Amino acid sequence: MSGVAEAVHVVWGVSRAEAIRDALRLQGCKARVIALPNCLSVGPIDPSDPDARRRWARENLRDDDASDWDEPEAPWTEATAPDVHPIVWVCLSNAAEHASFLAFTSRMAGRPFDIVDATGLGISTVGGVSPIWSLGLLRPEEIVASGLSARRRPVAPAESAAASEAWSQLQRENAPLRVVRDGQLVSAPLEHFDPVLTELATPDWELVVKLIGRALHHLNTEVDPPGQGTGSEFLFARVLALGEAGILEVTGSGPGMREFEVRRPAIRSSS
Known part of the structure; x- marks a missing residue:
């Protein structure tokens, strides 16, 4: 047994995970990519169990939309398993991605992991440089062309602690919504x-x-x-x-x- 942890890439959302997986394959990387399911910028997060969130959705959303709140625990368990070294991809200007990052950091409980931070990234287009506020806007080819993988870095302990505390504060507030203000994720009313x-x-x-x-x-x-x-x-x-x-x-x-x-x-x- 080598003792070397498996590097896994982690991102919020299935479509983002697919784009990152395709981009990594274009660069010859066959690492696993795990899609975190919960859109934690919407709904209760204290407690954050699926049943509580589904009840909230039934009360505040249309019945058809509430039935789509399938939030399995398995991806979180895989992404934070003790035998893996996570590499989290995020654009902190997007509320859903930001919320997922804070929740993930809290679950890691101080264990080391890496981050690929696309916040402030600009993509060259025919019309000039286009600012990117979400990983969901990027195609695999753009992820490769932007050199986004090279932005990978370790998350500093102080950064991890601050993110965990930010998530704890948001859980205590337990607002219906969370939005980005001045680079921070803050609570907002329904x-x-x-x-x-x-x-x-x-x-x-x-x-x-x-x-x-x-x-x-x-x-x-x-x-x-x-x-x-x-x-x-x-x-x-x-x-x-x-x-x-x-x-x-x-x-x-x-x-x-x-x-x-x-x-x-x-x-x-x-x-």
Whole structure:
């Protein structure tokens, strides 16, 4: 028995794991890549067990979306096993990736691991250098061309301790959402994205999917920082909640966002 720990690459999300795996193969590396499942920028994290998070999802999201919260423990167990040396890939400007990194660091409990940090990375394009706020934006060829693997470094003990403490603080707050502010992951209320939806709604009826598309474009390209850890399903649930509250007008029988229409309520003039 050699005693040399197996190097495994770890990242949040299946699609990111597939891109990193393909990029590593292009560079002749056949190491395992483990995809961490939980989107920990949304929902309760104290406790962070799947049953508690599914209950929260059933109460705050649409039933169809809540049923998709499959968060197995096995990937976490594999990624933090004592006989492996993890290499965590992350872009800390993305809320979901940032949350996963903090939770992973906490689970490592001070054990050493490496990081490939894409925060602040820029990719050369035809139009110039494009800033990358999420690993999910990178194709395998871009990962290779950017030399991202060369950014691998050990996580310093002080850095690990600070990340673990940050996660403990977020667990104590146990907010519905977590977003990035000034480079840090901070707690946010369930209604955090509601102003975006109400401001972007039009006075004319339109499909809900169009409003959500505009909101995602705004959150991902027009705000600083972008990549605030929300998706179409969560915003869909918030549109319906705003409709129930009378803040937006929503009509339709569903089940999908293409079967609902939405508009900003008309301002009633006083007479």
